[in-house]
Amino acid sequence: MTWAHIENVESLATSLRSAASSDFGIFLLLCFAAALGLAAVIIGAILGIAIPGARRVAARTDPARQAVAKAPPTDRPLLILYASETGNSRELAVAAGAAAQRLGLKVRVADMAAITVKEAAKTLDLMVIASTWGEGEPPPRAVDFYRSLMASDAPRFDGVRYAVLALGDRAYANFENFCRLGRTIDIRLAELGGTRMAERSECDADYESQAGEWIGAQLTRLGSSETPVLVDMGTEPASAGRTHPFDAVVAEKSNLNGAGSTTSTYHLSLSPSDFDVPYEPGDSIGLFPENDSGLIAEILSVAGLSSNVALRDSMRTHYDITSLTLSQIKAYAAFTSDPAIAKIAASEALAAEYLEGGRQLIDLMAAAPVRLSAEQLTSLFRRLQPRLYSIASSRKATPGQIDLLVAAIAYDAFGRL
Ligand SMILES: Cc1cc2nc3c(=O)[nH]c(=O)nc-3n(C[C@H](O)[C@H](O)[C@H](O)COP(=O)(O)O)c2cc1C
Incomplete structure (x- = not known):
């Protein structure tokens, strides 16, 4: 081990931290x-x-x-x-x-x-x-x-x-x-x-x-x-890396599948701002997505919180507002007096059955709407997690650029796409 390695790591950490303060829209995390x-x-x-x-x-x-x-x-x-x-x-x-x-x-x-x-x-x-x-x-x-x-x-x-x-x-x-x-x-x-x-x-x-x-x-x-x-x-x-994600812009997005295709595979080209991300072949990159504004509005409406602008903004980038787990069902059961939800929350087997097929938090909330405080609503959310993608480009061929191949998967789950 040489000091050169150690200096590299320190300068890498500094770069990640300083890059994290710029203003572009997509948050990336290099893994x-x-x-x-x-x-x-x-x-x-x-x-x-x-x-x-x-x-x-x-x-x-x-x-x-x-x-x-x-x-x-x-x-x-x-x-x-x-x-x-x-x-x-x-x-x-x-x-x-x-x-x-x-x-x-x-x-x-x-x-x-x-x-x-x-x-x-x-x-x-x-x-x-x-x-x-x-x-x-x-x-x-x-x-x-x-x-x-x-x-x-x-x-x-x-x-x-x-x-x-x-x-x-x-x-x-x-x-x-x-x-x-x-x-x-x-x-x-x-x-x-x-x-x-x-x-x-x-x-x-x-x-x-x-x-x-x-x-x-x-x-x-x-x-x-x-x-x-x-x-x-x-x-x-x-x-x-994880706690100091950096920002980038989507420089290019094109669907590689032909017009007659029923599936979509996108080529995404990302440009990290002022920052040469030191990735290697085989590395993955984690993307923090932004939540859908329609879904945010629906959740706020069911909870009686539509006028809370600050909450709406934080729901866009801070929280996972789609996932549903047993602990969230239990937490929601404590807020509502709905007997059907209380029954599901009390049984792992019933909860597993309920979650089968991709029910989301909004499905649970819409089944038994109740007015919540902002604190109660955010206590139901998990922290937003990055989604991992394999990097499809080489720094030597396209310096300063990160390319991804992303297959879009769309399906209907309980009436939602
Ligand atoms: C593709 C994928 C599959 C996963 N499968 C499981 C799983 O089967 N069980 C589980 O408890 N967590 C699962 N996880 C969650 C990881 O264990 C969790 O994100 C963990 O913090 C990753 O730790 P690491 O960074 O040390 O690898 C999965 C995560 C991903 C991205």
């Missing part, structure tokens, strides 16, 4: 999916954390392992292991690693893509931070590790104390698949002899504060800290 491993190594070097490749844990014999096991808490090796595709779990792991290091713990942060299960089983304390992808699957980078962990010849985790933080998103998953990777790993580590030191925490899209509190609680215990450990979320260099 360095393909470069995660490299980024983890660079960030590890900045924070002084041991990362695979940067430092290896020395092999131990059993007597040595026993000696370490009896050592004071700060001498027990702590492995923070993450499974991530777009960086959320990685950012949490890096922040947890930095906090653990400040406590004086002997910590190593590792990507599941860069460590073997055998190596992981050598630690004494283990914190797993795992995101679920696909339909209840591991992120592609973590598949090999996951398969080895689930295999019949997986190494034992006897004597390893562990805890699992699971990241997921109810808008992407049914009940069974929500946070499934974290849940499966938690169960598997116990089967392999590990000792669960804390209950698993399952986080939805707005994960930061729940995850931060959980990590803080684990580190407080592991470091025998007299004061609760606070974890700095979003202040590490790794957070520059």
Whole structure:
């Protein structure tokens, strides 16, 4: 690792921050999916954390392992292991690693893509931070590790104390698949002899504060800290992308399908303002979309809030106003006295049936309209999440430009397009 790498990362973070203050209409977030491993190594070097490749844990014999096991808490090796595709779990792991290091713990942060299960089983304390992808699957980078962990010849985790933080998103998953990777790993580590030191925490899209509190609680215990450990979320260099999106204009939009085609595939050409986005082949980009003004007006009307201009503006860019999950059904049931909604909210099976086929929040609200305060209405929304697209261009061929191929999918769900 050279200082040149570190300077690059710092200037990248600065560029992202300054670019975030310009005025164009579409918000973009670059996700360095393909470069995660490299980024983890660079960030590890900045924070002084041991990362695979940067430092290896020395092999131990059993007597040595026993000696370490009896050592004071700060001498027990702590492995923070993450499974991530777009960086959320990685950012949490890096922040947890930095906090653990400040406590004086002997910590190593590792990507599941860069460590073997055998190596992981050598630690004494283990914190797993795992995101679920696909339909209840591991992120592609973590598949090999996951398969080895689930295999019949997986190494034992006897004597390893562990805890699992699971990241997921109810808008992407049914009940069974929500946070499934974290849940499966938690169960598997116990089967392999590990000792669960804390209950698993399952986080939805707005994960930061729940995850931060959980990590803080684990580190407080592991470091025998007299004061609760606070974890700095979003202040590490790794957070520059997601928490500091930059702006761009849509320079070109054309439908590549012929006039007679029943489908639409768009070529979108984006121009980030004054900023050469340093993407690599295979990277994804996250777009924060703007909500439909017709849908915003309909929701405000049902809630009796049509005259609230500030709320209408914030609904355009801040909130996910379409998704519907069981927790939102429960929250709405508390606002209305409708018995049918109360019944659905009380049963996971009925809720799964109700959500089948793509019902949205407005469908629920329109079924049992009730006047709400602005605070009550916004409490029903989830934070707007970026949508990820693979980049279809090369910086060498078209510098200063990002091209995407986007297939438009349109279908009717309960009378709405
Ligand atoms: C295409 C896609 C599929 C997903 N599938 C699931 C899923 O099956 N279960 C779940 O709980 N979350 C699912 N998620 C949500 C992610 O787990 C969540 O966004 C997480 O914060 C991503 O973390 P990462 O940045 O560390 O990869 C999915 C997200 C996307 C974009």
